[in-house]
Amino acid sequence: QVQLVESGGGLVQAGGSLRLSCVVSVKILTFDVMGWYRQAPGKQRELVATITGGGGTNYADSVKGRFSISRDTAKNTVYLQMSSLSPEDTAVYYCKYRRSFDGSDFWGQGTQVTVSS
8 A cells, every 4th residue: 555645834935945855665766756736625526636656747837837747766765945935825735646657646634834924
């Protein structure tokens, strides 16, 4: 069973920064995909950013230039560095691991990010 544990959420003022971490219980392989998603109250869960084990990245337009996703494969950890935060970024942030060999998805429990104006 793959487990993901997120950390780093909290309360921050608009314009501030936070870094989220997600530790995966298995080794991240080159074609595995790690992603951060978020869900605000009353809204659907949406993609924030993804990164492959090989380092390829993808971002939602709403976070480009403000957020940066990275990974440390030796630590089986994925990070989301968030800067220039606004109240619109307030949401529960979830980490997802997609196992490449069978396409199975595994989710973390989520971490709350609240940005005050």
